Amino acid sequence: MVNSSALRLDSIFHALSDSTRRSILRDVASREKTVTEIARPYAISLAAVSKHLKVLESADLIARERRGSFQIVRLKPAALKPAEQWLAYYEKFWNTQLDALERHFQGEKK
Amino acid sequence: MVNSSALRLDSIFHALSDSTRRSILRDVASREKTVTEIARPYAISLAAVSKHLKVLESADLIARERRGSFQIVRLKPAALKPAEQWLAYYEKFWNTQLDALERHFQGEKK
DNA sequence: AAATCATTTAACCAAATGGTTGACAAACTC
DNA sequence: GAGTTTGTCAACCATTTGGTTAAATGATTT
Numbered sequence: 129m130v131n132s133s134a135l136r137l138d139s140i141f142h143a144l145s146d147s148t149r150r151s152i153l154r155d156v157a158s159r160e161k162t163v164t165e166i167a168r169p170y171a172i173s174l175a176a177v178s179k180h181l182k183v184l185e186s187a188d189l190i191a192r193e194r195r196g197s198f199q200i201v202r203l204k205p206a207a208l209k210p211a212e213q214w215l216a217y218y219e220k221f222w223n224t225q226l227d228a229l230e231r232h233f234q235g236e237k238k
Numbered sequence: 239m240v241n242s243s244a245l246r247l248d249s250i251f252h253a254l255s256d257s258t259r260r261s262i263l264r265d266v267a268s269r270e271k272t273v274t275e276i277a278r279p280y281a282i283s284l285a286a287v288s289k290h291l292k293v294l295e296s297a298d299l300i301a302r303e304r305r306g307s308f309q310i311v312r313l314k315p316a317a318l319k320p321a322e323q324w325l326a327y328y329e330k331f332w333n334t335q336l337d338a339l340e341r342h343f344q345g346e347k348k
Numbered sequence: 349a350a351a352t353c354a355t356t357t358a359a360c361c362a363a364a365t366g367g368t369t370g371a372c373a374a375a376c377t378c
Numbered sequence: 379g380a381g382t383t384t385g386t387c388a389a390c391c392a393t394t395t396g397g398t399t400a401a402a403t404g405a406t407t408t
């Protein structure tokens with residue numbers, strides 16, 4: 129219950145922890161792309177890209193669809209929501225922390 | 239340049255990809271804690287917790303301070319900002335995607 | 349200064365990660 | 379149908395990860 133959402137976050141954050149994968153997400157955010165198209169900018173093998181796609185897919189961050197001989201990849205951005213919500217919790221903390229810092233350096237003007 | 243901020247995001251997202259570490263962050267968000275205090279709820283060794291803290295520290299998500307014989311740990315929530323900013327980019331995508339979905343299922347009422 | 353408490357480090361282990369190359373399968377093209 | 383294109387899978391490799399236990403360090407107490 130709690131655990132499944134924890135596993136979900138594990139897989140999302142893990143998927144995002146690699147800069148190639150984050151970059152691929154940006155790539156497919158602009159428009160759907162084939163695997164070969166996605167691989168083009170990167171200096172790694174197609175097989176390596178295929179593995180990255182599997183990681184992104186298991187985090188539910190992309191979807192694939194067979195279109196003829198091509199595999200079409202598209203972003204599933206809604207899957208990032210749990211991560212954003214998790215982070216949102218800390219927003220109040222960093223705001224108050226930064227406010228305190230500002231008061232410290234500028235002198236509190238009442 | 240671009241690369242150092244990528245490494246930064248790598249380490250932040252990696253730190254967040256483990257549920258014990260996310261849980262520790264929540265724990266220290268409420269107030270400063272010592273390492274032993276942090277370790278108490280978890281069924282792992284103190285050494286393992288110490289390693290988790292090192293990961294969180296290298297992502298700059300916590301700070302430690304020696305106070306007598308204790309190591310006191312506190313949240314540095316501002317370090318989460320880059321992650322939040324990275325995710326913010328995708329907000330527009332998931333909003334438009336969810337809007338489209340809603341129109342699809344509810345029928346577009348003008 | 350000896351004992352104890354708080355924490356880190358070292359050495360180890362199994363599993364996962366990110367990469368490779370090569371074999372394979374499926375769909376298109378000639 | 380033979381060959382090409384598109385992509386995945388299997389086997390392998392080095393490194394990292396998340397855990398362990400045991401030894402080492404640092405501060406406090408007695």
